[in-house]
Amino acid sequence: MGALRLPSLTSLSSAAAAIPRHRCRRELRLPFRRLSSTNFSAAETELPTTTTPPKPKIQQDKDRVITPRSQDFNAWYLDIIANAELADYGPVRGTMVIRPYGYAIWEAIQDYLNVKFKETGHSNMYFPQFIPYSFIEKEASHVEGFSPELALVTVGGGKELEEKLVVRPTSETIVNHMFTQWIHSYRDLPLMINQWANVTRWEMRTKPFVRTLEFLWQEGHTAHATPEEAEKEALQMIDMYTKFAYQQAAIPVIAGRKSKVETFAGASKTYTIEAMMGDRKALQAGTSHNLGQNFSRAFGTQFTDETGQRQHVWQTSWAVSTRFVGGIIMTHGDDTGLMLPPNLAPIQVIITPIWIKTDEKSGVLDATTSVKESLQAAGIKVKVDDSEQRKPGWKFNFWEMKGVPLRIEIGPRDVSSRSVVISRRDIPGKQGKVFGISMESSTLVGYVKGKLDEVQSSLLEKAKSFRDSNIVDVGSYDELKEAIAQGKWARGPWSASDKEEIKVKEETGATLRCFPFEQPQGTKKCLMTGDPADEVAIFAKSY
């Protein structure tokens, strides 16, 4: 059917005419400014607090293309963020404005996790963001980890404050201060809460979504009567994040335990999900900490157990942040732009009506509306681009660049045949395009849902095979160095010291990302020392 349609479309040239449907690469003309990495990230010296606001620009259609991913991964990433309107720089160095399209991805993440948190017995609440400086100092390794990154409020209501206030970098300290007042007996446990909040860390090297001075996250905090319960909770939450990453974000993360060196400041154990980005760098995409009694001892968070004894509670905390949006971009995006997993896409289907003659317009638009309503009624997130300022070809490029999983085209012939054309974002050109799908609601809805599921699975499979082809099993430090030098992840037996772990970082730039939960059977020898090793670890360069 495609061959029958094409001639009539390629010969069109009126105001709203179509660009040939079989063209795979089309010129992208976008009026947006490019984000420059040098503006956002800055060296540790010479940091201007604010960037100069750019002068207002008149709308202009300069040619803009997204830097090819293979050419410059970082430039490509920033181009996507700017052109897909995911985020923009805030006026203060290292801050980010999350624009509606980027925020909608975050909202989809929130919607999913929020339900899961509640299903597993957690309640949302809200703690103040100002923390007395003295709190941060109470847990020794916590203050050591966070003090270099703090933003401090020293003036309030026109007066110098007696005690400076920390703008929360995380909330363990204030949470424990409050838990100490709420927890009295074993009947008050477990206490399981979560908050959706902004946090501030004065990072020197920033990158939109991945590492910003202020970011959004959820932070869960729980208190339990026994260490076993706390451990179970910490594992439950990293498992929830893992499922979320696989099923919703189509990111095949590797879940595991952090080494002592990489453990959260104040935690006994940190569990992590590590994702491989398109440049093969690792991104820590979520963490869950077993805090043991570290904070409860520092803050005196005690309960009376069933035998009447006073005991310190056992705690966990766990978080996922707007960094995850960066992970989605860098896992699935390609030279054309963003590619969103259907389960988290703000727009799952873009409909482009196409007409040439004025008398065709109303028929095409009526059919478009009817198709839109069918899909919407079925819970599919659909948008119509019926603007007349842009030609269809421009729209195709635009919505592909925005990563919309499916495109539906409806032209006069489609109206006659009561069918539509559907293209997949993840398969370029003819291969991803199917003609003649019936407009009839039940057929179309079923077809579209099926295709969205296919795209979702396909993104995961593609990311999985990319990941697996870039993990190298190594048996010696030389092999590790070679794998890292090739930009890959090195996986090998590890039982060496913290000092040797730090040496690897200094010499190769790679860090120990995790000891994966999935471990090979059999006896192993540490790649560094040759001593017996219980586990393999993964080393990689990371964001």
Place this chain on the structure above:
Amino acid sequence: MGALRLPSLTSLSSAAAAIPRHRCRRELRLPFRRLSSTNFSAAETELPTTTTPPKPKIQQDKDRVITPRSQDFNAWYLDIIANAELADYGPVRGTMVIRPYGYAIWEAIQDYLNVKFKETGHSNMYFPQFIPYSFIEKEASHVEGFSPELALVTVGGGKELEEKLVVRPTSETIVNHMFTQWIHSYRDLPLMINQWANVTRWEMRTKPFVRTLEFLWQEGHTAHATPEEAEKEALQMIDMYTKFAYQQAAIPVIAGRKSKVETFAGASKTYTIEAMMGDRKALQAGTSHNLGQNFSRAFGTQFTDETGQRQHVWQTSWAVSTRFVGGIIMTHGDDTGLMLPPNLAPIQVIITPIWIKTDEKSGVLDATTSVKESLQAAGIKVKVDDSEQRKPGWKFNFWEMKGVPLRIEIGPRDVSSRSVVISRRDIPGKQGKVFGISMESSTLVGYVKGKLDEVQSSLLEKAKSFRDSNIVDVGSYDELKEAIAQGKWARGPWSASDKEEIKVKEETGATLRCFPFEQPQGTKKCLMTGDPADEVAIFAKSY
């Protein structure tokens, strides 16, 4: 049927025995500490930045009663907040921890408004909370209004900052800084966004929910091509807030326009919804501002219109905050505690199973589960209190104090007769109690939904008649003073000067709350000057 049941219940006295069902007032024994107003609110001098953390307490069942509302409204309010576990004090003076039950009310507010905002074309996004100090100074009246209340970050990452940063008290300045970069032509308009965020105002007199150093809100910001569109938007949003207040919160607010004196710092016009609390003080519960071109001129936010001319955009902003939760408490609460409107109640129905003999337990609990599941399946927010530590009478008190609109009791007799007993929170004692409602799912669901609707309407009607009986029409300043002295709202024609408006405040403590949208017909004479007046205004003491 009630008479038939009571004897068997009043004679019970085993571990989980019931307290007689006809008792209207029962002793309330709660283990919670009381919030003291002196800890939270403080005079302008001698402000400790942090309060001393209270020592951990062993759980104890001291007798606790909520201060009667008529005796001390403020103490009553704080008692409800503490006992219903809505909020607690944060460690920094004037900050508040919003506990799960209080936060769930805020989430219900968010759920409703978020859908309405999106339906009317607004997109959520997120702006950084740190604003360069110079931004605040750009709009003259804005800096005048906000500079006394600012929290300033002066240290970041261990270094003194070159330019101090304001922790956002509101976001008009940073929004305009960004709008200036995004808006180029009339095609980019209207630009309509919203953000859910925390904001900080260094208030001297604080009160949980009503006025806190940090609070949560939504702030909408829009930019339009014409003043008419901006005005229409500002009115649309105050109308949305009004409907929300009436339909969801059962608060019969009076919507109107603020006087020039009371207009938001930087706005051309401020619209407001004013709610009458149980002590007859006014609470400004939401505002919508027509900003005119004040910020667009200060920040150079311009667009090219259809004729190619550069013009400044016309803007609005509008907000509702966690203060609204305080409004709900102070509108509907009574001596027994909180009373929540069903549409915003985190728990709409509490089910209390009651059994005496061990062999009755499983039958009662099975019936309870089945009733719970029926209601849940119908979308009703239901909770079962089957704890065995507390007697039914204690539970009745507890959940009444928590403001749950309906209580269902299920005892062995109810199981035999396949029926339940339902009590309304808003009608105490026998009058609010109905026996013998069938457990059969469709009957019960229909009955419960109907009752929830009745409670919702009834709360609104009660609040309306309270409001109307406390607004006095006045024709002279003497009458105004008398009405205010009686604690009422004074409504009268007003066309006097700002100076005279300020005089009223100084002499009576009352401020001009608004010129209501609903105005009486006919010619009027200003109550202060006797000059012709176009409108009546409402004066009242306020929070």
